[in-house]
Amino acid sequence: MGFHVDSEAGRLRRVILHRPDLELKRLTPSNKDALLFDDVLWVRRARAEHDGFADVLRDRGVTVHLFGDLLTDVLGIPAARELVLDRVFDEKEYGPLATDHIREAFEAMSAGELAEVLVGGMTKREFLDTHAEPTSVRFHVMELDDFLLRPLPNHLFTRDTSAWIYDGVSINAMRWPARQRETVHFEAIYRHHPLFRDESFNIWSEGQADYPSTIEGGDVLVIGNGAVLIGMSERTTPQAVEMLAHKLFAAGSATTIVALDMPKRRALMHLDTVMTMVDGDIFTQYAGLGMLRSYTIEPGVGDKELKVTDHPPEHMHRAIAAALGLSEIRVLTATQDVHAAEREQWDDGCNVLAVEPGVVIAYERNATTNTHLRKQGIEVIEIPGSELG
Template sequence: MVHRPDLSLKRLTPSNHDELLFDDVLWVDRAQYEHDQFVARMRERGVEVFLLQNLLGEALAASDEGRQRLIEVTASEFTVGASMVEDVRSLLSEMPAEKLATHLIGGLTVAESGLDLTRLRSTSVIAAAVDDPGLFVLPPLPNTLFTRDSSCWMYGGVSINPMFWPARRLEAYNVAAIYRYHPMFAAEDFEFWYPELGDDKRFSIEDFGKSSLEGGDVQPIGNGTVLIGMSERSQARMIEQVARALFEKGAAERVIAVVMTKDRAHMHLDTVFTMLDRDAVTLYPQVMRSVRAISLRPGVNGALFHVTEEKDFLSAVADAVGVPALRVIETGGDAYQQEREQWDDGNNVVALEPGVVVAYERNTYTIAKMREAGIEVIPIEGFELGKGRGGGHCMTCPFERDPL
């Protein structure tokens, strides 16, 4: 699942891009072109690609219950205010499914909403304070571009992730609606690792967001093992939640927590480490040489977990995937170039099959090292896409993978 750059990215401005977690504003037409080329390269290799906004619109059209539930959690007293919640819910309920999906991701301004502010000003302090028709009733969600983060699939199930920054948390509700109500998923038998479904088949969201997890930190590497980074945006409490759910169902036998420094430059594990082949990885040495690896396995004698600290990260991964040692391709160039290419997502590549990866063409030193090691690299342009600090790995949410 990917998300083509859309209305939400057109809402980025120099004054709000920091709040919306972008380092710059994007030329959206160019970003759409680059994203289309990325999707085309994947499809040429036999990857079935779904567009998130299309899936969301189809889910909303397929289920009145799902539509109403998503409107309720998106337009709540905490997001639009107690005095306006009924008005906002009413106008969203009247939108056609495709238009509703557009605005749930792209945001909705006062002017676009058609709300009668003259009437509402006498009953709502929020309406009374509005002095700009361009203000948002619903915020845009431009980070939806990075579909890896809001949900992640592991061994026959999915985690819908409570994300670190408030600017991203509504993304999770959109993907929850897809997995719960889209016809492609509704009839399938799969687990929800987090959060749990209640008896009424609704998500338990009371504690959603009190601790955080993002899919860029989660890497199922095979043999019943999952790597999860303890990074700027994923916390140990959520790693334990996911590990417990996986172990209880016998879906996984080992979770390796990767203890990282907290830094915007490497906000997720996949910005500094990804798999290239069954026995090959790429990593940014300035970060990965200092990480710690802690393995969680199912506990014995009544304990929830059995926890061991590994000698080092790379040997733990090699042991988990069942190889004597990993082939390691470090970020290319001298120290200055390595830092530049890590910032430009040189290590954030996505493998379409073992030994075949997609990478931003600008990371020439790292690509050269990958090719020298026998990895086939499919280069794509990313001059606009890369401004969001995410590469091909960040922009893809795999539903299903062929086993190794």
């Protein structure tokens, strides 16, 4: 069997991680909001914590592919390099007077240099250190320390930009401009990298071309039995859910989607920040989430039709159980006061990663949630993560 994800709680065999580097060093108090971060991070500590996380995965038998290595590899392939440069250096972004000049400069870089600046960014000053200034209004109005190419610190969160759903991958259209360039990097990797190009798998989406129908991987949980649980958050739209449903159903890869109507708030930006799967019938859930209106989506009579069943909030867990072919699911929520619960949710208390059924990796700072999971029979492997966003 090739690349395939049948359940969030199945045995994890391969993963793509991004080791933080220059792009986090570019994060400042003045740009952190635009780059979707709540604070600046201590980069050296972030790298050490990320290395520790990767080592824990390797110790569990998981093959870890580093995104930076994959991107460097693929930028050495002419078709992939052309795809990336065509998408990044567009006249709508740089203007007709500067685009060709800037693209030629980046085209001349080695694969390693190009990968570094595509993720880490480049200022006007850095560009002028080695290249002539183009005759361009767009270029002239920039301050020397303005970013000619913005850094992409959110590449740290590789789960969001693409999501494997049964026998295919969704290369996602991202909601906010700070993340939209990430998509083209993953598109180049999945279409051209030797690890993937000779494998047979479906591609469920058209990348950023699907915008404004956006979907992010943190909202997508593959729960098994041909079912997918999706949070319609501030970053995942109902129309994107419908488009994904059509693709999955047409291929026969899934039979049911349960879509949750989530609050549109930054603190609850993705479903996996408030609810994750830890075993075949067991989920963690943040108490403050409450019960949500849900929609069961199934194939309709015609090719373009979908059958949609609305459920009131009190039937949320029942809808998920039905999609799994079960009479009920277990939902684990630690007992704590509202303030402590909110703190742990902010610190990703419910955002655990299952590496096999009943075994999860969790941040050590969420002591109450981790203790509760252990009391319920879940093995919890704790890692530090104070600087991992």
